[in-house]
Amino acid sequence: MLFPTVQFALFFPVVLVLSWALIRRQAVWKPFIIVASYVFYGYADWRFCLLLAAITLGNQWAALLIARTRSERGRSWLLGGAVALDLLTLGVFKYYAFFVENVDRALGPFSLPLPLLTIALPIGVSFFTFQAISYVVDVKRRLVEPASTVDVAIYLSFFPHLVAGPIVRAREFLPQLQQPPDPRKVAVGSGLALIALGLVKKLAIADTLAREVVDPVFAVPGAYAAPDLWLAAYAYTAQIYCDFSGYTDMAIGLALLLGYVFPQNFRSPYRATGFSDFWRRWHMTLSRFLRDFLYIPLGGNRKGRWKTYRNLLLTMTLGGLWHGAAWPFVLWGVFHGTMLCLERAWRGRLALPGWLRWAVTFHLVVLGWILFRAPDMQVFGDFVARLAEPGPATLLTAPIAVMVVAVIGLQLVPERTVERVQVNIERTNPLVLGAGLAVVIALVAATVSSQGVAPFIYFRF
Amino acid sequence: MPDDSLMNRFDRNGLTRFRARDGIFALLVCALLLVVCKGDGLRAQGERMEPGWDRDVVLFFGKPAGAIADALPFARAVDDATAFLSPDEALDGAGGFERVAAQAGGELPPVTADAFDPVAIGAEPPRKEPLRTLLVTGDSMAQPLDAELATALAGRGVKVVRDVRLGTGISKSFLLDWGQLSTTQVRRSEPDATVVFIGANEGFPMEDASGQEVECCSADWAALYANRARRMADTYRQGGNGRVYWITVPTARDEDRAKIGRVVNAAVRVAVQPWASQVRLIDTVPQFAPRGYADAVTIDGRRRIVRAADGIHLNEEGAGLLADTVLARLGQDFTY
Numbered sequence: 093m094l095f096p097t098v099q100f101a102l103f104f105p106v107v108l109v110l111s112w113a114l115i116r117r118q119a120v121w122k123p124f125i126i127v128a129s130y131v132f133y134g135y136a137d138w139r140f141c142l143l144l145a146a147i148t149l150g151n152q153w154a155a156l157l158i159a160r161t162r163s164e165r166g167r168s169w170l171l172g173g174a175v176a177l178d179l180l181t182l183g184v185f186k187y188y189a190f191f192v193e194n195v196d197r198a199l200g201p202f203s204l205p206l207p208l209l210t211i212a213l214p215i216g217v218s219f220f221t222f223q224a225i226s227y228v229v230d231v232k233r234r235l236v237e238p239a240s241t242v243d244v245a246i247y248l249s250f251f252p253h254l255v256a257g258p259i260v261r262a263r264e265f266l267p268q269l270q271q272p273p274d275p276r277k278v279a280v281g282s283g284l285a286l287i288a289l290g291l292v293k294k295l296a297i298a299d300t301l302a303r304e305v306v307d308p309v310f311a312v313p314g315a316y317a318a319p320d321l322w323l324a325a326y327a328y329t330a331q332i333y334c335d336f337s338g339y340t341d342m343a344i345g346l347a348l349l350l351g352y353v354f355p356q357n358f359r360s361p362y363r364a365t366g367f368s369d370f371w372r373r374w375h376m377t378l379s380r381f382l383r384d385f386l387y388i389p390l391g392g393n394r395k396g397r398w399k400t401y402r403n404l405l406l407t408m409t410l411g412g413l414w415h416g417a418a419w420p421f422v423l424w425g426v427f428h429g430t431m432l433c434l435e436r437a438w439r440g441r442l443a444l445p446g447w448l449r450w451a452v453t454f455h456l457v458v459l460g461w462i463l464f465r466a467p468d469m470q471v472f473g474d475f476v477a478r479l480a481e482p483g484p485a486t487l488l489t490a491p492i493a494v495m496v497v498a499v500i501g502l503q504l505v506p507e508r509t510v511e512r513v514q515v516n517i518e519r520t521n522p523l524v525l526g527a528g529l530a531v532v533i534a535l536v537a538a539t540v541s542s543q544g545v546a547p548f549i550y551f552r553f
Numbered sequence: 554m555p556d557d558s559l560m561n562r563f564d565r566n567g568l569t570r571f572r573a574r575d576g577i578f579a580l581l582v583c584a585l586l587l588v589v590c591k592g593d594g595l596r597a598q599g600e601r602m603e604p605g606w607d608r609d610v611v612l613f614f615g616k617p618a619g620a621i622a623d624a625l626p627f628a629r630a631v632d633d634a635t636a637f638l639s640p641d642e643a644l645d646g647a648g649g650f651e652r653v654a655a656q657a658g659g660e661l662p663p664v665t666a667d668a669f670d671p672v673a674i675g676a677e678p679p680r681k682e683p684l685r686t687l688l689v690t691g692d693s694m695a696q697p698l699d700a701e702l703a704t705a706l707a708g709r710g711v712k713v714v715r716d717v718r719l720g721t722g723i724s725k726s727f728l729l730d731w732g733q734l735s736t737t738q739v740r741r742s743e744p745d746a747t748v749v750f751i752g753a754n755e756g757f758p759m760e761d762a763s764g765q766e767v768e769c770c771s772a773d774w775a776a777l778y779a780n781r782a783r784r785m786a787d788t789y790r791q792g793g794n795g796r797v798y799w800i801t802v803p804t805a806r807d808e809d810r811a812k813i814g815r816v817v818n819a820a821v822r823v824a825v826q827p828w829a830s831q832v833r834l835i836d837t838v839p840q841f842a843p844r845g846y847a848d849a850v851t852i853d854g855r856r857r858i859v860r861a862a863d864g865i866h867l868n869e870e871g872a873g874l875l876a877d878t879v880l881a882r883l884g885q886d887f888t889y
Contacts, residue, residue, distance in 0.1 A: 098595055098598045098599070098611055098615075099607055099611065102610065102611065102614060105577075105580050105584065108576065108577060108580065109577055112573040112574075112577065115573075135607075189858060189862075193858060196855075196856070213862060275572060275573035275574070276572050276573075277569040277570070277571075277572075278569060278571050278572060278573050278575070278576060279563040279568045279569045279571070280571035280572075280573075280575045280576040280579060281568060281570075281571060282563055282568045283576065284576070284579055300640070303640060304640075308715070311697065311699070311700035311703065311704075311715070312700050312703040312704050312707060312713070312715075314703075314704055314707035314708065315703055315707050315713070348563070349576045349580075351573065353563060356562070467697075467869065468869070474704075511566075515566045515568065518566075518568050519567070519568065519570070522571055522575040522576060522578065522579035523575075523578060523579055523582050525579055526578070526579030526580060526581070526582035526583040527582055527583065527586060529579070529580075529583045530582070530583040530584075530586035530587050530590070531586075533583070533587060533591075534587065534590055534591055534631055534635065535635060535638065537591065537594060537635075538635035538636070538638040538639055539638045539639070539640065540640075541639075541640045541641055542641050542718075542721075542728060542729055544719070544720050
């Protein structure tokens with residue numbers, strides 16, 4: 093089920109009312125919220141619920157075994173087994189076709205006798221698999237006690253974050269389940285404001301940019317000249333931010349209305365003045381997952397310069413692969429890893445002014461997004477090769493220009509100013525915000541084409 | 554390590570100052586305003602959904618919401634005020650499907666020379682004209698074929714107009730009337746050739762001449778579908794000035810969808826018969842599903858995955874192969 097649909101608009105108020113009605117009776121509320129979340133998830137295909145349930149039960153079983161095991165070595169083996177099974181699941185559903193096709197091409201006549209199959213990708217499998225890994229790792233590290241199976245089922249399936257994050261850590265969410273939310277202290281204003289903001293970002297901006305500029309140009313870059321290609325590159329930079337952060341805003345807002353708090357996922361990423369700064373602002377919950385569960389276990393920056401570079405490259409390459417089974421994603425990860433290495437190598441040696449650091453970082457990030465968006469390397473090559481091709485700007489219109497400039501420009505406004513405005517809005521009377529949400533829905537609904545709402549980009553991941 | 558999660562932002566700024574019931578009342582206010590001002594939109598959304606329990610649920614709420622909105626003047630005012638935001642273009646009223654069923658039948662239509670492909674009867678093929686404008690259209694089936702064709706023809710002096718309407722169908726005219734759309738497309742682009750690849754969202758009931766709804770997939774339904782497809786093909790062929798390349802849908806993995814696809818393909822075959830000299834049928838079934846549905850087919854002795862994960866669409870590899878077929882067929886009629 094997509095958030096900005098009539099189905100969800102009917103589903104959520106019912107769940108909200110029942111959730112608060114049952115919140116003091118946890119023995120009833122917990123099964124209720126699991127059922128609601130599975131209905132939300134199984135709406136597209138009920139069979140995916142079986143996978144979610146299997147991941148839940150498998151990891152809970154592993155967590156209980158780890159907690160009962162005294163020897164550190166035994167705990168490590170159990171953790172390794174659980175993580176391997178999670179990654180195997182992810183591999184089968186997400187990477188099987190990619191792996192078999194590439195091996196088949198590489199080996200030619202000596203190809204392995206593996207069947208060429210397309211396997212339906214369960215929505216959000218990358219997100220709930222990572223959350224499951226975070227749970228067993230936190231149990232192994234004794235950061236959390238194994239929770240009850242019901243709590244783990246809620247943690248993994250809770251519908252606001254289920255399909256596209258944010259990636260909530262077990263130690264952030266499980267304590268909230270053990271201490272039910274107080275119905276007298278709810279961030280209602282924040283929830284409503286974030287839902288409205290998310291709708292505007294996704295429907296009014298991201299989908300419009302995709303439809304009018306990004307999709308046509310990236311499909312056939314050879315048919316466009318430099319002005320349209322640059323516009324498409326900037327437009328995609330704005331689109332992917334609005335698409336993903338819009339989803340996250342809605343997810344956080346919906347959870348807040350239910351009384352639960354999720355970590356923030358974005359903090360003005362396009363004001364970053366370096367790649368390490370960018371990754372502290374972009375998809376923050378994935379960044380810290382990769383940092384805590386991959387980069388640091390690999391040795392982080394504690395084992396010398398070259399091993400630090402190796403760890404950065406490996407972490408970012410796997411981070412790229414996490415986004416999808418395609419070479420452009422892998423190379424996008426390699427690109428970001430390389431930039432992080434270069435930044436580390438030049439730290440203290442190059443004293444560039446802040447505006448120049450921002451400009452260089454921003455345009456390298458844009459270049460990375462071209463790679464990320466290109467369906468294959470040939471399209472990426474065509475796109476980049478034509479960035480200097482003279483020609484007319486056929487896609488530039490005033491609304492498109494305003495959207496791109498506003499999305500990127502607003503991120504350059506000082507963060508304190510933004511937060512002050514945000515807080516003032518979020519403190520507004522909820523009834524006024526409810527009326528405001530209706531106005532926003534009416535306006536953004538008018539911007540949706542008859543073909544409906546485009547799926548969120550991160551649903552594929 | 555600094556806390557980058559910012560989870561305490563709401564407490565820190567005193568934002569948890571409301572009660573849960575404030576949130577419920579706020580959503581109630583939102584819902585009431587939307588019913589008054591956009592209730593007809595909820596009903597319309599429900600009517601556009603595929604038959605099933607979820608459609609029934611949406612219509613259960615949508616019908617009374619729509620009735621309230623109809624009875625009050627606000628919905629129309631909101632629609633008028635926000636119309637400028639709509640990305641949908643106004644379609645030509647002419648050429649719509651509304652009267653196709655009623656107009657079908659009647660006097661015995663004459664067979665004309667257009668019904669015969671010169672090559673098929675051993676006659677001299679017409680001289681090849683340069684291809685200047687190619688329209689590639691359809692539903693989601695036409696993606697990424699449209700991009701493959703546009704890429705292949707880039708730099709060859711051919712203007713490729715890509716007009717893909719996701720989620721639409723010939724039997725789904727309550728969402729988009731392809732009769733009207735095809736008329737608008739032809740008026741705007743005046744294509745020398747049109748590639749049509751549609752059929753992923755078919756199977757919806759259609760009204761016959763008496764106004765009765767005919768369910769998929771009887772012979773009556775196929776006849777209604779064929780009449781609509783014929784109207785479109787006639788529009789795209791522009792009285793003989795344009796060529797049409799109508800692509801049949803490859804067999805789907807799901808048996809129910811495969812059944813609809815079979816009927817759709819049969820209807821299209823019948824629909825294009827009067828203009829075999831101008832409307833080419835490109836059959837995907839022998840190419841992508843010669844022995845029923847398969848993810849992969851053998852190409853030059855190698856197995857290749859050609860279908861998307863949903864078991865309906867072609868993936869990029871499949872679309873590339875189909876583009877080669879279409880380009881070869883175009884090359885028999887045009888120079889480019």
